Amino acid sequence: MAFHIALGIVLYSFNSISKFYLIAICLFFLYRIIANSNNKDEALIAAGYITGFEVLSRMTGGAISYEFSKYAVMGFLLLGIFFKGFKNTGWIYMVYIAVLVPGILFSAINLSYDAKVGNAIGFNLSGPVCLGVAALYCYDRKIPMARLQTVLIAVLLPLISITTYLFLYSPSIRDVLTGTSSNFAASGGFGPNQVSTVLGLAAFILFTRIFLVKNKLINIIDIALLALIGYRAVITFSRGGVITAIACAILFVVVLYFKSDAKLKSSFIPKIAIMIALLLGVWTVSSVATFGLIENRYANEDATGRDKGDIGTGRATLFETELEAFKEAPFTGIGVGKSKEYRAEKTNIEAASHNEVSRLLSEHGIFGIIALLILLFTPLIFWIKHKSNLFLFSFLCFWFLTINHSSMRIAAPAFIYALSLLNITYAQKKKTALYRK
16 A cells, blocks of 8 residues: 555656556566466456556556557456466357447448548447456356455555545645536546546445454554545546445445344444444535535536536437437447447537447447347346355446446446456355364
8 A cells, every 4th residue: 555655656746657657567467477377366456456557547648558458457367368268157248249249340331431440449349348358257257255355455556546646636626626517637637537436436445345354453544545535536526436436335235234144234333334424524524625516516506506407417418319329220330439420410519428328229239239238137147146246236336337427438347347247255264173072
């Protein structure tokens, strides 16, 4: 943790180091995977770390290419599959990847002459394909809970660096307040939606550790981190990541409660009370720091208290145009990347999709529906069979809510979705030996 706090300070002071660090960390993990033949899921840990570092690399200009992190996640997991294979029962995700292919063909046909077909396909399909590869690796793969915790820590550590960077970039939110819209200055000069998303993920991971890690010192550190990260997430003025984190936390507590014995259930009330008090404290500090504007933001009001009307900040229009495109080509779709051009032709709005569900429908047609059905029902069937993954519903919630407000701009929803498919094993409690005379 200390190293990653220092990393945030260094990257704030010297942005140029970011690219070298990304290359170095990729080489480090590559060595670990090959040297250990992925015996302890080093590929999954590597993918988790890159997932956590993605937004920071973009924020500091360290991304080798815009989609590099998604390709790196795929590369690490494919290498892991090379060493350890995948379950034959995961074939459904090969079908999922296959049904995305027709959209590529129609993209080549329908995109305008001036369009860069390769860029359009890479931007729109790198996320869905990353999800397919990650799901193929994770499906019914047995790993101990301790290793899953290691993977989640790998995701969390770079997000601690992001939080450090944000406090240095804009230590006082009052100095950068611009109203109730998403605040780029409070988000490190980067997209508030993506920053809010990954900080919300960090907050959720820390929240779960309060219930799962039985160490008071670590619990105190996690609570302190949760307060700091929660505050920075709220003051981005981007609501998606914060609301998603709260929804995921509620689902986790519900599942854990019903899976726990009476002794563990008795510890829930004080822990939940602490979490509620923490949430209220973060909200109060955020409200004071923003002169109450954050309350207006979540009430969908402008700085003067007037209702903004469109709670989706323009996303509803994007969604509607993609549904119209689906109606025009329900079987084939209009082709990968074409929805942006279609929207510009119909409404003069040049904006990429913010909703992966409507994008799949418009650009892939009936094949998009098949892809969505696979993604929605496969984890639920997996839960019915195993019921071992306490995080399954929370991870699914994170994926679904994120792709509905931020599409698949970053690797996080793809990677977290895949983690819901892990078959978690738990350490057996040691039985006290009974000696007889």
